[in-house]
Each structure stands twice: as C-alpha cells, then as structure tokens.
Amino acid sequence: MARAGLTAERLIRAGAELADEVGFDQVTVSALARRFDVKVASLYSHLKNSQELKTGIALLALAELADRAADALAGRAGRDALTALADVYRDYAREHPGRYDAARLRLDPQTAAASAGVQQAQMTRALLRGYDLPEPDQTHAVRLLGSVFHGYVSLELAGGFSHSAPDSQESWTRILDALDALLRNWPAAPPPAP
Amino acid sequence: MARAGLTAERLIRAGAELADEVGFDQVTVSALARRFDVKVASLYSHLKNSQELKTGIALLALAELADRAADALAGRAGRDALTALADVYRDYAREHPGRYDAARLRLDPQTAAASAGVQQAQMTRALLRGYDLPEPDQTHAVRLLGSVFHGYVSLELAGGFSHSAPDSQESWTRILDALDALLRNWPAAPPPAP
DNA sequence: TAATTTGCCTAAAGGCTTTAGGCAAACGCA
DNA sequence: TGCGTTTGCCTAAAGCCTTTAGGCAAATTA
Secondary structure, eight states, rough: OOOOOOOHHHHHHHHHHHHHHHHHOOOHHHHHHHHHHHHHHTTTTTOHHHHHHHHHHHHHHHHHHHHHHHOOOOOOHHHHHHHHHHHHHHHHHHHHHHHHHTTTTOOOOOHHHHSSSHHHHHHHHHHHHHTTOOOTHHHHHHHHHHHHHHHHHHHHHTTTTTTSSHHHHHHHHHHHHHHHHHHHHHOOOOOOOE | OOOOOOOOHHHHHHHHEEEHHOOOGGGOHHHHHHHHOOOOOTTTOOSOHHHHHEEEEHHHHHHHHHHHHHHHHHOOHHHHHHHHHHHHHHHHHHOOOHHHHTTTTTOOHHHHHTTHHHHHHHHHHHHTTTTOOOOOOOHHHHHHHHHHHHHHHHHHHHTTTTTTTSSSHHHHHHHHHHHHHHHHOOOOOOOOOO
C-alpha cells in the first residue's frame, strides 16, 4: 500500500491543529492516526510515546509565540511595546486555544530551559529597558508582566470575564494603561524594618 | 462482605487528597477505587461519571479557597487585606497543588455561576473598597488582581521562578507593594480620541 | 536489479470508563 | 423478631487509549 509520508514534524503540526479544534486534552495518538487514516501503531515509529507528541506541540506553541513576540517588539518601545507584546499573547490564545493550553504544559526543567520560553522572558526584559528599572526590580517586573499576561488570558479563555460588563477588551486596555503607569512609577523597595 | 461506606462526599474528598499527592490529571475513578479497596464499578453508584468526580473536586477547592479568603479578609483593609488575600491563593496552591489545579478546571457556565468562585470575586471587590475606585475601574481592578494572583501562582507552581534570583518570595512581596501603589494611584481613563 | 533500510501493518496485552444485571447486607416496619 | 424493600458492592463485558513485538512491502542504495 502507498505510504502516508509521516514524520514527527508533520505529526506534531497536525497535533497542534487538532488541539485547536478539539482541545489540547483531547489530543491522542489514536485521534491523530485517524486523521492520517493510518493505524495507531504506525505513529510509534515517529513518536516515542504520547508524551512526546504533547511536548512537541508545547514546544511548537512556545516557538510560535516567541516569533510573534519578536515581530511585535521590533521598532516599538514603552507603552506601545507593552501593548504589542500583551496582544501577542492574547491574540495567540484566541486564535489557537489548543496550542496556548499546550504552551502551559509542565515541561521537565531540561526541556523547558531549551525551549523558546526562555526567549520570551528575554523579550519581556527587553521591553522593560524602555522603563529604566534597576535590578532586581526589573526581574520583579518581568514576573509581574508574565503573571498578568498569562493570568488574564487564561481567565478570559476559561470564560471568566464573558457575560459581564464592562467587556473584556475594555478591561484589557485599562489594565495595560495601569501597568504602563505602574512601570513608569515603580515604587522603591521599602526600607528594611529596624 | 462488609460494605465500604462510600458516599459521593467521601469520594470527592478522597479524590482531592489523591490530586494533591499524584496530580489532578492522575485522578481517575480507577485509582480512587483502588484507594478504597473496592471494585471500580462500585463507584458508579455514587458518581455519574469521571467528569462528576473532577467537577466535585474543583468545587470543593473553590469552596475551601473562598472560606480561607473570607477568614483572611476579616478585620483587614488596604495593603494588609491585599497581602492577606494574595497569600491565601499562594499558600493554598502550595499546600494543595492538586486541588489548586482542579480549581482551574473549565466548568460549564451554570456550574461556575453556582460555585464559590463567585464569592471570591465579591471578596476581591470588597477588598477594593478600601481603595475607593469608581466603577467601572473597580471591575478592571478586580480582573487585574485575579489575573496576577492566578498567573503568578500558576507560573510559580510550574517552576517558572525557581532556580533564578531573586527568590520568588521577594518578587511576590514587591509585586504586592507595586499593586498596592497602583491601586492607590489608579490612572484615570484616557480621554477618547477626537 | 539485488540488497538493505524504512514505513506501515497485524496482533496482543494492559489500563481506564461505563453500563447491565446479580446477590447480600442494611434498613424499616409490623 | 422476622420479612420485604432498598441499597451497595460485585462480576461481566464492551469500547477506547497506549504501547510493544514482529512481519511484509515499498523506497532507497549500490
């Protein structure tokens, strides 16, 4: 019989599409085999196991996010850059909810360190250069921004802000305004208690 | 043979313990049956299906969180209240990582509306009364705080801030300082473009 | 074209979910 | 106390998912 032309690359890419269509937790080796009209066992020549498929999708999503972030930041600074980066996450999560979920997969430390997640942190740091924060405040701010972006987007995706006024877009804009103001006016560390 | 004395309540409680021990996604009806030394099918007299078990754990976690939040807020205001509430989430996630994950489960809108998640939003709102924000800014701030608490705690739990300086506790404190400052100094809505 | 490699297949074992039907323990009421 | 009813846990079985082992044919290479 004719061969289907499977590769790990193609499988992971198709897995990512599947995740966006049916949810990341519904992505199984079996479902993927069905999509390629091929027997399940065949995929195991290309994937070590189900975990590898999921990790692959996660890494793909992280890389795509980092790409978009790099594009968005090019030539921008300050509030402009902040908004652009924030929208990258939000838009990606809306366009690719399955991939976005995948990007939240717990990776083992080694895999995580080699992933594009690292570049994302560096880009947030680059963005903050426009705000001129000294270390270690810059790190605190990186963590704050990461938390807000991730937190807001997940809560929004989970439906937390729908069906209630004001609409989510307005909150998003105002929250970015507020963060911009905060970064311009970052409070100094309080003096240690005597 | 002697009966095991199963009830939906006990199963869900045991499921929550199991989640904390082995991770929420490892909670299965089968694993729970093993823990009670009972055949799998027996649990289906008490649980409609696996989903009901997971939803039950999620609702339990949301209720426990709301309880702790109510305790923490009693008699506190301003920065004090902010810190107390924030620590409720962070501490709960560290003590009960499985339950905390469960609390993030996608609930159908009806279930979500009846859950203790609603009270949590109300408590955040109560906390904000100390900062005297007009509507709709108060809602924006509720969403911001929810995002930061959830975002920070999930990233921390996923290991995002470990093995890098400064330590996570310091960032947490400084981020709460910053949020306190921001709430005291919430920027007005920018004028609409002409 | 012959030899080798590679890719997809069949087969099979083991785990999880869920339903159906059975027997015995516990309960409730005379 | 005894009898009937309800309830709780059991066995059995079907369906889907993962993963491994071993086989045959297509693609590649010499």
